[in-house]
Amino acid sequence: MAPKGMIVIDRNLCKECHLCIQACKQGNIRPGKEFNQKGYRPVESAEGGKCTGCALCGIMCPEVAIEVYRD
Amino acid sequence: MKKIFGRPRSLKPTPTHYCPGCGHSIVHRLVAEVIDEMDMRGTSIGVPPAGCAVLAYFYFDIDMIEAPHGRGPALATGVKRVLPNHLVFSYQGDGDLAAIGTAESFHAANRGENITIIFINNAVYGMTGGQMAPTTILGQKTTTSPPGRTPLLDGYPVQMSEILAQLRGAAYIERCTVNSPPAVMKTKRAIRKAFQYQMDKRGFSMVEVLSPCPTNWKMSAVDACKWIDEVMTKEFPLGVLKDIGAKEAGKEKKS
Numbered sequence: 001m002a003p004k005g006m007i008v009i010d011r012n013l014c015k016e017c018h019l020c021i022q023a024c025k026q027g028n029i030r031p032g033k034e035f036n037q038k039g040y041r042p043v044e045s046a047e048g049g050k051c052t053g054c055a056l057c058g059i060m061c062p063e064v065a066i067e068v069y070r071d
Numbered sequence: 072m073k074k075i076f077g078r079p080r081s082l083k084p085t086p087t088h089y090c091p092g093c094g095h096s097i098v099h100r101l102v103a104e105v106i107d108e109m110d111m112r113g114t115s116i117g118v119p120p121a122g123c124a125v126l127a128y129f130y131f132d133i134d135m136i137e138a139p140h141g142r143g144p145a146l147a148t149g150v151k152r153v154l155p156n157h158l159v160f161s162y163q164g165d166g167d168l169a170a171i172g173t174a175e176s177f178h179a180a181n182r183g184e185n186i187t188i189i190f191i192n193n194a195v196y197g198m199t200g201g202q203m204a205p206t207t208i209l210g211q212k213t214t215t216s217p218p219g220r221t222p223l224l225d226g227y228p229v230q231m232s233e234i235l236a237q238l239r240g241a242a243y244i245e246r247c248t249v250n251s252p253p254a255v256m257k258t259k260r261a262i263r264k265a266f267q268y269q270m271d272k273r274g275f276s277m278v279e280v281l282s283p284c285p286t287n288w289k290m291s292a293v294d295a296c297k298w299i300d301e302v303m304t305k306e307f308p309l310g311v312l313k314d315i316g317a318k319e320a321g322k323e324k325k326s
């Protein structure tokens with residue numbers, strides 16, 4: 001089944017606090033390895049994700065670095 | 072797919088100076104979301120404090136007037152009396168509201184001043200390097216209480232919401248937190264209610280937010296959220312401290 005939702009992470013806004021990883025019940029967000037301009041490693045959306053578009057990650061993100069899309 | 076969550080219009084797309092996981096930035100977004108929903112972007116005036124939120128005027132896309140340390144409620148009083156149909160809020164830390172600005176906060180509440188205070192309680196002086204605040208928890212280690220706060224030397228944590236709720240001018244006071252998605256949504260509802268009370272001219276309102284300061288608590292952002300549940304809420308219980316609306320309806324409740 002195709003995922004119902006999708007997130008877009010702004011790599012330059014993310015500060016690697018990982019509150020979104022805690023918030024996502026689908027395990028759809030994982031720590032990143034690449035650094036951004038500010039020296040943080042922005043989180044990544046897992047491939048083949050099971051995102052439901054619940055927006056819990058966005059609600060928790062202090063930097064408004066996550067946009068959530070849903071069918 | 073449709074976009075269902077993103078940046079509110081009242082919050083500029085400017086990267087913040089806040090530390091990773093800081094509660095200030097979450098509360099900024101909530102205030103901006105509520106202003107958008109109430110369609111008051113052109114008629115809202117914010118009063119930022121001295122403290123980590125001193126640069127809030129860079130982030131909100133509304134009019135803002137900076138207050139000297141602690142004087143937010145006095146400044147907001149003046150603005151509101153001149154522009155009574157505007158939404159006027161002061162935004163204050165615990166050092167700002169519960170130490171240097173105690174008099175201003177207390178008397179704004181006592182006058183029933185028709186303004187809203189967004190009160191960020193992070194149990195320390197954040198901006199200046201994590202000194203003990205009046206709200207610091209007993210036993211909490213800060214740069215000015217290295218062995219942990221002790222009542223004998225430092226007195227007790229001040230519960231400002233409980234104190235201000237005693238005053239007859241206070242219409243609505245709730246203590247919330249932003250350490251989980253449901254808590255964030257609850258805080259947003261409280262801000263919405265406080266702003267609505269103000270627009271209905273019901274008097275003074277305040278939303279206290281127990282807010283993570285991972286940097287000065289010397290914890291990860293995730294642990295800071297846990298610390299709020301495990302330690303901070305024991306000293307500062309969440310819930311509605313005052314709601315004249317519920318009282319009028321004959322169902323004052325403590326949640």
Ligand SMILES: Cc1ncc(C[n+]2csc(CCOP(=O)(O)OP(=O)(O)O)c2C)c(N)n1
Pocket residue numbers: 121122123124139140163164165166167168191193195196197198199204
């Ligand atoms: C009149 C005055 N006294 C002292 C200061 C120094 N000062 C700046 S911020 C601050 C305390 C900030 O703590 P808090 O209000 O808890 O806000 P936070 O930084 O934790 O958000 C102090 C004492 C000042 N700016 N102005």
Ligand code: SF4
Pocket residue numbers: 005006007023024025026027028029050051052053054055056057058068
């Ligand atoms: S929208 Fe929900 S399911 Fe999708 S990544 Fe965010 S928290 Fe996870």
Ligand code: SF4
Pocket residue numbers: 009013014015016017018019020021042043060061062063064065066092
């Ligand atoms: S909550 Fe936001 S800032 Fe924190 S790691 Fe996730 S995307 Fe980055």
Ligand code: SF4
Pocket residue numbers: 088089090091092093094095123193197198283284285286287
């Ligand atoms: S010092 Fe604390 S309150 Fe200030 S920006 Fe950093 S985390 Fe936030």
